[in-house]
Amino acid sequence: MSGANPVAQALVETWAIGARITRYLLDGIPAAALDAAPAGKGRTVRDLFAHLHDVRLMWLKAARPDLMEGLAKVGSGSTVDHAALATALDASAAALAVLVADSAAGDGRVKGFKPHVTAFVGYLLSHEAHHRGQVALAARLAGLPLDKKVSYGMWEWGVR
Template identity: 25%
Template sequence: MASANDGKLLEVILDSWDRNNLILVNLLGALPPGGLEARAMSGSPTVAEMFTHMHFVRLIFLSEDVPECAVPLPEREWVREGSADVIAKELERSAGAVRHAVKSRIQSGEAMNLHYDHPLLYLQHMIWHEGYHHGQIKLALKAAGHPFDDEVIGPLTWDIWMDKTQKR
């Protein structure tokens, strides 16, 4: 049986997804010149490739689990896109599609088609996966001699999660 708080809880869950995407886009926007080409070590993916991989992973799972909400997939997964603006637009596009799909499946009570016992698990997987790559991106920048100052990057990342007054 649904309760009056179910709608509020769904909005909080979706807000966590929106914040996750904002953090990624903020990280992308804070990259120094040449940051998209940085690698943690020789043979590792570039920062650009990690961002485009995250976008692709969002959409491939979406196409498999909620095909009615699928949007066109990129032709390739690990792309060395040279424009942070292009990557940001793609992240916004895939974030919106994921948000819509999760909201749709939770509201309808319909199960996911292939993976995950519940739509929330898909969302949690995406957040966990993207947090993993967030750390890799920061490591790649550090290895390339461009570490972030915590006082600069904190308000663009961690504060998004923790500050109750954070304006998005």
């Protein structure tokens, strides 16, 4: 986005930071914790990461279906491993970055979302942060708490 509007560039970068933190959390989850669920019921850690990816796809389908090429839902109850979740999350994050960039450079709107692209990025970040908290809690309740480096590292918003 060189030469782009600095506000549009900042929105894309902010989204990228949030998506990077979601991936950082996934990378810090032990394989044994992927099937953890609070109190043994509800969404598992794996399902929560799948949900994040699938909600990203929901927005792409509504706003820019052309950006969904090669992307597929993971779905609740999936048995995909870390690598497959990481690949899915990376791909959906990249597609959303294009949506955010194009929306910010255009009329400032995201089709199907009100009021504007800045609020859309806020929504995405809030949604993902909510579920990252659920992931951390589920892992802890399963006796597999996050490493302190990961817990504190999620708050490192500096661009690396």
